[in-house]
Amino acid sequence: MAHEQTIDLERFEMVRGQTFQHHVHDEHQLAWASTGVVMVDIQDRCWVLPPHLALWIPGGVRHATGALRESVLQGVYLDPATCPLVWTRPTVLAVPPLARHLIGYLAGELPAAGRAHAEAVLLDVLRPAEATVFELPLPVDPRARAAAALLLDDPADRRGLGELGRAVGASERTLLRLFLAETGMTFTQWRTHARLQAALAHLAEGRSVGRVAERVGYATPSAFVAAFRRVTGATPAAYFARSRGVEGETS
Known part of the structure; x- marks a missing residue:
């Protein structure tokens, strides 16, 4: 047959x-x-x-x-x-x-x-895959979606919700409510996940942790590594080693 x-x-x-x-x-x-x-x-x-x-x-x-x-x-x-x-x-x-x-x-x-x-x-x-960082929920409301788009376009954008709200025509309280209701995350949690998701693209190309941390809005490499570990359970090096079936990287 x-x-x-x-x-x-x-x-x-x-x-x-x-x-x-x-x-x-x-x-x-x-x-x-x-x-x-x-x-x-x-x-x-x-x-x-x-x-x-x-x-x-x-x-x-x-x-x-x-x-x-x-x-x-x-x-x-x-x-x-x-x-x-x-x-x-x-x-x-x-x-x-x-x-x-x-x-x-x-x-x-x-x-x-x-x-x-x-x-x-x-x-x-x-x-x-075991990792959870790759899926990023997006808000549906046009104002919250516009704020999310600003941060996805520039993960290093350090504006708080008040400034973002003025840019998209919504109050800080409204954006806080929308992000939690429509993504299941607080705004701070969502921004962290968005930054880490953006970081993955740079890390996959072999850029240094220090350079990636700066490009996605972290003041220091150690702050970036700590956030990455909180979300994925591993440092960037250990995460990529595990994903490729390599043992023992710890930096």
Whole structure:
């Protein structure tokens, strides 16, 4: 019996700032940047994805994808009728080295038996990532969303809620209420997560902790590392070592 192909792949070379505006696929999609860093925006959430992570997007879910750096986006499309994976919500997946090699292998011309085996192994090794920092809830109210957009555009922006409120036409009290009600976080917690999410893109490119801390609004590297550890349970070096299956980094 001929193998019924489960996976199709497309490769997109993207320049910094390039975006695929909101759209929908019938197929499930795995959005993964083999190089660079991409952001995926789905309704009230956004995710920053360095190369060791991908986002599972169920078929029928409206999403937008943009490149934060010059990137190569690999679109891995899976037929819902034949795909054995059953995640029904957007899910961050770890992309270990074996999965990266398999995606590259499947992009080539393969005999049916070899493709069937590679697809089965790829689907078997995909697992949800342990980290929680990559998913950032976004407020829905236009005023709070505008304030969030200012901070996402410039994570080092040090303006407090009062100043941000004047910029977007809302009081400090209103923004406090909206962030808590619509994101489940206090504004301070949300800003911390937004800064750490922005930091991931820089860290994934190998920039120093000191430089990254400054670019995302921390006064000192130690303050940045402490915030990163509070959210992820690890220092930046240990986190990236763990995500890539490397042991023992502690700095």
